[in-house]
Amino acid sequence: MESEENKVNANKVKVAIVGSTGYGGVELIRFLLGHPQAEIVSVISASSAGVPISEGFPHLSEIVVKDLDGVNPAEIAKKADIVFTATPSGVSSKLVPQLLETDVKVIDLSGDFRIKDGSVYEAWYKHEAPADRFLEQAVYGLCEINGDDVAGTEFISNPGCYPTAALLGLIPALSAGWIDPATIIIDAKSGVSGAGRGTSLTSHYAEMNENFKAYKINKHQHIPEIEQSLTLIAGEPVTITFTTHLVPMTRGIMCTMYAQLKGPYTDEDLTELYRQYYEGRPFVRIREAGKWPATKEVFGSNYCDIGFAVDHRTGRLTIVSVIDNVVKGAAGQAIQNMNLMMGWDETTGLKLSPVYP
Template identity: 50%
Template sequence: MMKVGIIGSTGYAGGELARLLLQREDTEIIWYGSKSYVGQKYASIYQNMFQFVEAECKEDNIEELAEQADVIFMATPQGLCASLVNENILSKVKIIDLSADFRIKDVGVYEQWYKIKHASPQFIEEAVYGLPEINREAVKKARLIANPGCYPTCSFLSIYPLAKEGLIDMNTIIIDAKSGTSGAGRGAKVDNLYCEVNENMKAYAVGSHRHTPEIEEQLSKAAGKAAAISFTPHLVPMNRGILVTAYASLTKTVSYEEVKAVYDKYYSKEYFVRVLDKDMVPQTRFVEGSNFADVNFKIDPRTNRIIMMGAIDNVVKGAAGQAIQNMNLMFGLPENTGLKQIPMFP
């Protein structure tokens, strides 16, 4: 029985962690951490947990939690995990951080894009970027996981095979991404009010979204050369989901069969990445509530470009589900343990 603590349990990612972990027979959530709701019953904040969780929310005491838990999920804003983690804690418990604190290897880039000083840069190099499809073996041996962002997960999985095989010009990548409003978090913001979001769609953080350097760093690593991307996210009036449509110039003429073989080379044995049949396009409604990523592509010979498409549930594969996928690997369990939920429809 794994003992699990969730710091930041009352955010959307934290709530999804609880929902998924409570369905398992091999885990026990011993700590529902929440800075805003200390002393309140967890089920009073998330009523879907009524009669499933009797516990009250506790403060973010990571030192005490490290003495009790086997793994701690940090579903917290940027900066908090880095300010709390230390060698003593990492010697006692495994940490899976859902924030960006350890995703970017260049501390200067992190501080430039996130506008905060990194509190524990000594752990950046050790932290494993927790995209299991790419870093599976490193994840198994890690004690600190940097769980990828939602946009980077969907973008990277859509583009990775072609970047790895050198079939696209890494300086021509344009990523058009759309997310449901849960991606903005549970905090009260005027821009996320019903009347602001309903019947509306907008681009935001144009040319400045903080996931840009994370995507560039991972794609550069895959390609073995520097990548410069244009990334524009959009907010759409739905609860969950990310849809990515990415464009890049081809480095040579290729057929559908050749490109399909490349995707199959990397993903045919991956449980959670589904390469769709020809002429099928990824749709958010067909991954909702699941840890699956649907990907596909379309060659445009007229412009010598390829369109790469992907869809995930931003709260599951883009956050909580991927974090649990990493936990499974860290503890020697089958990767899909507790994550076999078929996407919900309708």
């Protein structure tokens, strides 16, 4: 007689994760283990096939799928309904088309399908672009902005971490015509987990402890991704100044953004505008006037918290937006996209309060 557990699992969507040994992949596992409508059937790593995942991540010893599978698109498709590809840029561009040809749904966490112009992608990422038909097919899954496009689609390109924080902070004011798009400056700061799990001087303890440094100034690959979305909202080309920094903490992104206001707006006006814009979107929280968010207040969660400060002396607006780069900036938003794709409540499996302190 079939057990109740098997009956429940038979009704769940079967999920595979390619790139399960990176930070994004491990966070996908953490959230999906608690997702009531998804079952992990395969965890995949090109470099660690056949090795128990608990060997590298002892905290995952309870996962049902014990050993890491190799990357075989045909075999993945036999097991899974949805595949998350948490792979480096340049890998997904080759793998995802093979997966799509097997008729599985794909949510890609790399940057390979976010930029719609292949030549722009190649200039910034230094990899060969995917075929145009796949770039056109990919829906840019910034859930709070493109949620209607995500519903029912087969292929989602999950936004980058910096773009998620920056765009959620900027789009309501830009859409309303309250700021001048030609004046946008984004000062962005991230914890070192954004650099991935590989060892390098970037994440070396002695290099980062008690240190704070800028990197990829005017050259960060997320610049065209942000400009692409802002251009669509503004209806005219938008060029930004975008500076990234590493701070000695594990998780978190803060984007402090500046733009010239086009009217005599107040903090209270901005608060009301943003609350109306994000009404019904549970993962964006708007601060009261005069209060600004901190990265610790979203740690381990899928929230994006936003606050404002109008400078009446200069006529400029300051927007502060914070996320957890591994959750809302990667795995959490990917699961939110899956929920919207499948027609489920977008909070399913993601109703976790931030970890504090």
